[in-house]
Amino acid sequence: AQSVAQPEDQVNVAEGNPLTVKCTYSVSGNPYLFWYVQYPNRGLQFLLKYITGDNLVKGSYGFEAEFNKSQTSFHLKKPSALVSDSALYFCAVRGSGGYQKVTFGTGTKLQVIP
C-alpha cells in the first residue's frame, strides 16, 4: 500500500527566511508526487508535481520541491517566506499507470511570523 508521511504537524518560520516542509513517501513503482495548499474552509490548490525528469520541480507562488529517490522524499521549499504563505500544506503520492488513487499526508500547518 502506498503512504505519505509529513512528520511535522506545524512549521514556524520568520518572514523572509527560507522554509522547508518535509514529506516522505512509499509507493510501488515510479511515484507521481504532488504538493497542495489549503486555506481555511477552502478546497485544495495545486502547487506543483513531480512526474519525471529534473529532480527539482518549480511550482506556483515561488515554491519548489526536490525529489530524492534514494531517500524517498519530496520536501517543499521556498527561499523567502511570506506571511501569506501561512496555510495547510499536503503532500500526496500516487502510483504510475491509469487512474490510481491519490494518498495524502496528514498535512503540515505552516505559520509565517511577521
Next chain:
Amino acid sequence: GAVVSQHPSWVICKSGTSVKIECRSLDFQATTMFWYRQFPKQSLMLMATSNEGSKATYEQGVEKDKFLINHASLTLSTLTVTSAHPEDSSFYICSAILQGVYGYTFGSGTRLTVV
C-alpha cells in the same frame, strides 16, 4: 486551466434530512471524480470514486446507502448525504482528473453542519 466547481460551499441542515452536494467540471470532461471527507485538523479521507455511467466504488468503511453518489454525465457528480446526523458534519471535497494530466483538480469544498 481545468476548473472544478463545487456547490454549495456551506450548508446547515436538520438531523434526519438529506443534503445534495454537486461537483461540476467546468471546462473539461471528467469520467472519474473522487469524493473526500476532511475532519478538523486531519487529512483528506477518500470516500469513493465516482465513474460516469456506472456505480461508484466506495472505500472500506464508507456506508454506500448513506452517501449516495451519482455521476450521470461527464461533467457532474453528486454526493447525497441521506438522513444526516451531527456526526456527518464535516468538510466534503470533490476532485476530478483531466485525462492525460497527472494531477487532480479539487473543488472548493462544502462545509456541512448537521444540527
